[in-house]
Amino acid sequence: MRTIFALIFVLGTIQYAGQKTYTISGIISDAKSGESLIGATAYEKDQLIGTSANVYGFYSISLPADTVNLIFSFIGYEPQKKRIDLNGDIRLDIALASSSTTLSEVVVTGQKEDFEEVQMSSEKLDMKLVKSLPVLLGERDLLKTIQLLPGVQSGSEGTSGIYVRGGGPDQNLFLLDGVPLYNVSHLFGFFSVFNPDGIGSAEIIKGGFPARHGGRLSSVVDIRMKEGSKEGFHGEGGIGLVGSRLTLEGPIGKGNTSYLISGRRTYIDILARPLIAASSDGDETAGYFFYDLNGKANHTIDDNNRVYLSAYFGNDKAYSRFKYDGLGANETEKIRLAWGNAIVAARWNRIINPKLFANTTLTMSNYRFVTSYELEYDDDDFEDEYFEYRSGINDVGLKVDFDYLPEPNHAIKAGFGYTYHTFNPGVTRVEFGSEDDRFGASKVFANESYLYFEDDWKINDQLKMNAGLRASGFLVDSKVRGAIEPRLAFRYLLDDKQSIKASYSHMVQYLHLLTSGSIGLPVDLWVPVTGRIDPQRSDQLALGWSRKINESYELSVESYYKWMRNLIEYKEGAGFQGTGEDWQSKVESGRGWAYGGEILLRKDMGDFTGWLGYTLSWSNRQFDNLNFGRTFPYKFDRRHDISLTLNYDINDNVDIGVVWVYGTGNALSLATAQYQNTFEIPGIDTQVPFYPQSLEFIEERNGYRMAAYHRMDIGINFHKQKEKYKRTWSLGLYNAYSRKNPFYLFFDTDFTGQRKLYQQSLFPIIPSISYHFKF
Numbered sequence: 066m067r068t069i070f071a072l073i074f075v076l077g078t079i080q081y082a083g084q085k086t087y088t089i090s091g092i093i094s095d096a097k098s099g100e101s102l103i104g105a106t107a108y109e110k111d112q113l114i115g116t117s118a119n120v121y122g123f124y125s126i127s128l129p130a131d132t133v134n135l136i137f138s139f140i141g142y143e144p145q146k147k148r149i150d151l152n153g154d155i156r157l158d159i160a161l162a163s164s165s166t167t168l169s170e171v172v173v174t175g176q177k178e179d180f181e182e183v184q185m186s187s188e189k190l191d192m193k194l195v196k197s198l199p200v201l202l203g204e205r206d207l208l209k210t211i212q213l214l215p216g217v218q219s220g221s222e223g224t225s226g227i228y229v230r231g232g233g234p235d236q237n238l239f240l241l242d243g244v245p246l247y248n249v250s251h252l253f254g255f256f257s258v259f260n261p262d263g264i265g266s267a268e269i270i271k272g273g274f275p276a277r278h279g280g281r282l283s284s285v286v287d288i289r290m291k292e293g294s295k296e297g298f299h300g301e302g303g304i305g306l307v308g309s310r311l312t313l314e315g316p317i318g319k320g321n322t323s324y325l326i327s328g329r330r331t332y333i334d335i336l337a338r339p340l341i342a343a344s345s346d347g348d349e350t351a352g353y354f355f356y357d358l359n360g361k362a363n364h365t366i367d368d369n370n371r372v373y374l375s376a377y378f379g380n381d382k383a384y385s386r387f388k389y390d391g392l393g394a395n396e397t398e399k400i401r402l403a404w405g406n407a408i409v410a411a412r413w414n415r416i417i418n419p420k421l422f423a424n425t426t427l428t429m430s431n432y433r434f435v436t437s438y439e440l441e442y443d444d445d446d447f448e449d450e451y452f453e454y455r456s457g458i459n460d461v462g463l464k465v466d467f468d469y470l471p472e473p474n475h476a477i478k479a480g481f482g483y484t485y486h487t488f489n490p491g492v493t494r495v496e497f498g499s500e501d502d503r504f505g506a507s508k509v510f511a512n513e514s515y516l517y518f519e520d521d522w523k524i525n526d527q528l529k530m531n532a533g534l535r536a537s538g539f540l541v542d543s544k545v546r547g548a549i550e551p552r553l554a555f556r557y558l559l560d561d562k563q564s565i566k567a568s569y570s571h572m573v574q575y576l577h578l579l580t581s582g583s584i585g586l587p588v589d590l591w592v593p594v595t596g597r598i599d600p601q602r603s604d605q606l607a608l609g610w611s612r613k614i615n616e617s618y619e620l621s622v623e624s625y626y627k628w629m630r631n632l633i634e635y636k637e638g639a640g641f642q643g644t645g646e647d648w649q650s651k652v653e654s655g656r657g658w659a660y661g662g663e664i665l666l667r668k669d670m671g672d673f674t675g676w677l678g679y680t681l682s683w684s685n686r687q688f689d690n691l692n693f694g695r696t697f698p699y700k701f702d703r704r705h706d707i708s709l710t711l712n713y714d715i716n717d718n719v720d721i722g723v724v725w726v727y728g729t730g731n732a733l734s735l736a737t738a739q740y741q742n743t744f745e746i747p748g749i750d751t752q753v754p755f756y757p758q759s760l761e762f763i764e765e766r767n768g769y770r771m772a773a774y775h776r777m778d779i780g781i782n783f784h785k786q787k788e789k790y791k792r793t794w795s796l797g798l799y800n801a802y803s804r805k806n807p808f809y810l811f812f813d814t815d816f817t818g819q820r821k822l823y824q825q826s827l828f829p830i831i832p833s834i835s836y837h838f839k840f
Contacts (some may be wrong), residue, residue: 093161371415462483793836
């Protein structure tokens with residue numbers, strides 16, 4: 066390891082052998098706010114050589130000594146041209162100004178087939194789109210926009226979870242400023258934890274993973290917070306039906322330091338509290354709320370050094386308290402349910418020399434879940450009761466990443482990282498009077514590390530390759546698990562309008578999520594691999610073709626095949642309850658595979674923008690001791706998935722957004738027969754039903770399909786520029802034609818006594834109104 070990184074530093078201090086070239090490097094940023102522009106391009110138009118800025122805005126391009134004509138550009142910004150007599154290394158920082166015309170804006174940007182892109186199965190989202198599309202209750206949601214992309218499926222009605230290319234919810238790596246988040250849902254899954262006002266960029270990678278990403282099998286969702294404006298004090302916020310939010314940013318001192326703070330809170334509990342109290346004469350109170358708090362500060366030490374500190378804190382809390390007259394004593398019953406995340410990242414960027422950039426990050430991530438029940442008596446003759454269950458995971462880590470650009474045909478990335486995990490797989494505490502008992506699984510401590518190296522190599526004008534290798538290791542209970550993860554991707558230009566891409570990636574995941582697969586409380590448990598439970602593994606092959614139809618339209622087609630091993634599921638009838646039993650004895654290990662095709666037609670420019678996406682897919686599982694060993698469809702196997710997203714700017718003050726989605730119904734297990742449980746009474750020659758228990762026979766796991774899901778949402782935004790701020794009124798209709806989509810199915814008896822299957826729907830047509838401001 067030391068040899069590899071020593072070589073990187075040595076190479077970074079010498080010029081590329083055999084050529085008289087010089088390097089132009091610097092930071093590309095927003096002229097108004099000073100924020101780095103991730104992915105902005107620097108392009109030499111005569112030699113057709115270019116590069117793109119990394120996630121911190123750093124770019125480096127090496128060119129032969131000559132007069133060069135560079136063009137710096139970024140989506141939604143006016144290009145900037147520079148003519149330079151290149152006779153030595155040059156530091157050139159670029160500030161791009163926002164475009165004044167809507168024709169240059171691209172609301173969703175896929176990977177363009179030009180000099181710099183090998184990455185496939187990836188989409189970047191413009192936060193302007195996220196803020197303009199109609200959503201449930203008017204609450205802007207990043208993950209609900211991601212759900213509209215091909216290859217990405219939602220779970221159940223209204224939820225923000227994502228299932229990517231046949232993978233499970235635990236196989237998505239969510240990174241907020243480079244720090245993993247283990248739970249990304251609020252309100253039992255109906256909203257995500259990402260407040261769009263504090264987010265600067267977002268990208269989802271579904272396949273063709275570069276070596277720098279690892280630890281999950283299905284996707285990487287890389288979300289970067291805004292850095293905060295260095296040019297002046299700004300803010301934005303909004304008031305909706307269920308919550309409000311506020312974001313403030315600005316410089317500190319002379320402009321070398323900036324900050325951003327962004328908060329959001331729902332107030333359903335505050336509105337409902339007096340109504341509940343009035344209806345119960347003050348004996349009952351209940352509520353639910355969630356909040357998010359994002360903060361970030363960055364400081365420029367000098368031209369080559371910059372430091373950042375970012376943090377996120379979020380929590381959900383549901384509670385109730387009820388007073389009533391008991392037998393002999395007054396009783397107070399308290400129920401509490403809470404879960405949330407806390408993350409912190411401290412980062413140091415250093416430009417070592419014009420060709421070598423380093424980023425060092427210290428991270429902390431914590432997820433916790435707790436539910437409790439308490440019964441208090443006002444009489445000492447009665448003993449109070451208390452029950453509590455809590456679980457979670459805590460990480461502390463360090464990672465170092467290098468970007469090295471020795472010459473125009475090579476862009477090398479390398480790095481290493483280490484994480485110390487503390488798992489709390491579930492502890493139950495029971496108090497009854499003076500007795501206090503605790504039982505459940507003990508905490509588990511684990512060490513995870515990785516090392517990677519990748520090279521983006523332009524072989525010739527048509528062919529470009531990204532080859533990488535990732536080595537990872539996991540130490541738990543004195544047992545070491547390790548893996549080598551090769552990655553390979555190609556891009557070949559057929560002509561100036563179309564290209565083909567192919568990729569292979571091997572992924573290893575050392576964490577498992579024990580999930581019941583049901584909708585409800587967030588009781589899923591994160592657990593590590595053990596001596597008995599192996600790490601999850603996957604291999605994915607992908608092939609794609611894309612064509613630029615004209616300046617506005619682009620069509621892309623991708624196919625994939627993914628096979629997965631060492632997946633786990635609960636045994637029949639097992640769950641998180643009964644925590645005195647080791648979780649390893651409750652699960653089965655099996656395999657899965659997924660394959661399909663995706664089509665995306667999008668229009669990026671003009672007053673009328675949007676996309677049409679279609680996914681045809683299959684996802685199956687096989688466990689030796691589940692479903693009699695037979696293959697069965699994954700719960701979120703969905704044969705057909707269609708999404709249509711349209712956005713039309715009527716004028717500078719009014720725009721309309723329309724979303725229509727269709728999906729094959731989810732698979733679920735239904736009993737084909739039911740038997741009453743009976744027992745014998747001694748001395749009586751008969752059998753008596755044992756009420757209310759019964760036995761159900763399920764012939765095929767996930768052998769039944771819900772009805773197809775489809776829905777249309779419509780939203781309209783009214784903007785007006787005031788003297789000191791811009792305000793927006795947003796009106797929306799969720800499920801505009803009030804489709805009764807299935808949320809869950811259940812058996813019940815009708816008035817004739819016949820047992821029938823019924824469907825429960827959740828959301829009819831729901832109007833919303835919200836107010837937004839920005840200054």
